[in-house]
Every structure is written in structure tokens, then in C-alpha cells.
Amino acid sequence: KLMPLIEQVIAEAGAPELTGIAYTRGPGLVGALLVGASIAAGLGMSRNLPVLGVHHMEGHLLSPLLEDEAPAFPFVALLVSGGHTLLVQVEGVGRYRVLGESLDDAVGEAFDKAAKMLGLGYPGGPAIARLAENGTTDRFTFPRPMVDRPGLDFSFSGLKTYTLNCVQDLGEPNDQDRADVALAFQDAVVDTLTIKCRRALRETGSSRLVIAGGVSANMRLRQRLENMVHTERARLYVPALKLCTDNGAMIAYAGWQRLAAGERSGLDLTVRPRWPIDELARPPAAQA
Ligand code: KG4
Ligand code: ZN
Numbered sequence: 001k002l003m004p005l006i007e008q009v010i011a012e013a014g015a016p017e018l019t020g021i022a023y024t025r026g027p028g029l030v031g032a033l034l035v036g037a038s039i040a041a042g043l044g045m046s047r048n049l050p051v052l053g054v055h056h057m058e059g060h061l062l063s064p065l066l067e068d069e070a071p072a073f074p075f076v077a078l079l080v081s082g083g084h085t086l087l088v089q090v091e092g093v094g095r096y097r098v099l100g101e102s103l104d105d106a107v108g109e110a111f112d113k114a115a116k117m118l119g120l121g122y123p124g125g126p127a128i129a130r131l132a133e134n135g136t137t138d139r140f141t142f143p144r145p146m147v148d149r150p151g152l153d154f155s156f157s158g159l160k161t162y163t164l165n166c167v168q169d170l171g172e173p174n175d176q177d178r179a180d181v182a183l184a185f186q187d188a189v190v191d192t193l194t195i196k197c198r199r200a201l202r203e204t205g206s207s208r209l210v211i212a213g214g215v216s217a218n219m220r221l222r223q224r225l226e227n228m229v230h231t232e233r234a235r236l237y238v239p240a241l242k243l244c245t246d247n248g249a250m251i252a253y254a255g256w257q258r259l260a261a262g263e264r265s266g267l268d269l270t271v272r273p274r275w276p277i278d279e280l281a282r283p284p285a286a287q288a
Helices: 002-012 030-047 056-066 107-117 124-132 157-169 175-204 219-231 248-260
Strands: 021-026 051-055 075-080 085-092 095-101 208-212 235-237
Touching (some): 030 051, 051 248, 056 208, 056 248, 075 175, 085 175, 095 175, 107 175, 124 175, 175 219, 208 219
Parallel strands (some): 021 051, 208 235
16 A cells, blocks of 8 residues: 555645655554554665654644744643643754653553543544533533642543443433533543643643644634633644644654764664653754
8 A cells, every 4th residue: 555655645635746755653563653654764765865763742843843833842741642641841953851751651652542432433522522412511520630740741531431430320321412522521621631731831831832733623622722822822723634643753853953963873774662752852953
């Protein structure tokens, strides 16, 4: 599938002159990572182009910089995807300090599991958001996990169990019941994320909040954060919807930032199924 896809993308982009190849080196499933790494290495060798392995979450993190109104460094970033929930202090490319993360399920994963309980398909996030549009406000109130504890970590497994119990108590939920649960679930998640983002802005003294990753496509989350940053006299930077969920542009952009600074990966095909984002280094030019 990958070779015809690459050919199609290059043709649609008007056959640009390539100066380097970026691929996703991790974190993720090792099989998928190896496919990308092998093809990148093969193309790099045959075309005599530099190759660089990119961190998937750095791709998400830098994706708002592709917008016309890009944030300046430093900023606080909320990264919310199917595999990760991270609050990161960002000083520049490769200069990341993790402020908080999920101790169990990622937010996107929680959306996907809650969706399954409600009989919805994958991806669960957009399905829950759509269902929640018909929900009745204040019928159910779900817990906001860990907001009354200090710190910037998250936990979503308790909310997941709460949701499951609620659905089971309803017996055979009708459409309205399911919409009400979806709304209560989404509100609890959005509230929790908003509270932690406000805390992160205050603790770092930052006036810029960036969100990225699949869950950042959630309209309710975008609205609530927009209101919050307004009262905090800060600004919210969001990627276009097509750049929120996984895409090649964000990997190309992160790779370009590093390749342009002279960074290269070897052709040894090492991938990193686990790869904490704060292990990333600054590109060489920035270090000089
Ligand atoms: O970043 P992403 O595309 O892939 C990963 O790196 O995991 O994120 C996928 C996650 C899925 O869990 C999906 O349910 C969630 O993002 N998602 C959403 C929305 N769109 C995608 N969650 C809530 N609301 C949305 N509109
Ligand atoms: Zn992703």
C-alpha cells in the first residue's frame, strides 16, 4: 500500500524536488514502525537523500506551527491522542519538559472505550461528540478525576469505570439515555483537561497554550479552552482539524526542522516503540 500512496502524494504535490525523508521512528507498534523505517531507509539510499526518524508526539506538538498564526516559543502544550495525554513546557524544538501525563488511559483511549460501551464504532471521539449534541445538560454529572489534587497528572480509568456503571444501571439505554451519557462523559473530560491547562499556565507563567493530537479536534474542548485562556489573558493556538488527527504533514514538518539543522539518522533501522518525549534532544544547529 505504501509505495503507490507515496507516488500519489508526490504526484498530487506537483512532483516537488525532495531534499530529505522523514519517517515516524516511534512511539507506536513495532511492526508499523519498521515498515516506515525500512521504506525511508531504502528511498534515502536509492535517491541519495538524508533520512531522519521523527518522534510521533513531536509531530503533533509542532503541528500548530504549520498555521499562519503560529505560536512563538515558549509555550505550554496539551497533547491529547489515542496513546498519550501530556502537558509539556516547550522552550523550542527538542526542548521539552513534561509537566504532567496520564497515569493510566490516554484521553483518546477513554473516548474510544466509552464509545464502545455506548455501542458506537471507532474512532470513538467524533462519535461521542456527535451523540453528545443531543444530550440533556445536567441529567448526569460524572467525576472530574484528580482535579482536587495538586499536580498536573491525569487519570481516566476511574471515569471509564463510572461510565460503564452508569450504562449498566440504565439496563437497556434508549437513544436519549445514550446521548445524555455521552454528554456527561465529554463534559467531565473537557472540564478536567481545562482545569489542568489553567493550572499549567499559572504554574509556568506562560501566556500561550497549544493543543494538538486527535482529541484536540473536539469542538467542545476547543470552546472551553478558548474561554479559559481569555479569562487568563492568554492565547490558544490550535491546529487545523485535518492536522489534529494523525497525518504525514506533521511528521514532514518536524523532520524538516531537524534535517535543516543538519540532524541525520543512520540506516540501522532502529525504531523506538517506547520513546519518552523528554528524551528528545535539540537539533545540532540549535545546540551550537
Ligand atoms: O492523534 P491521533 O489521530 O492518533 C494517535 O496518535 O493516537 O488520535 C486519535 C484519537 C482517537 O482516540 C480518537 O477517538 C480521538 O483521537 N479523537 C477525538 C476526536 N477526534 C478524534 N476525540 C474527541 N473528539 C473528537 N472530535
Ligand atoms: Zn497521533
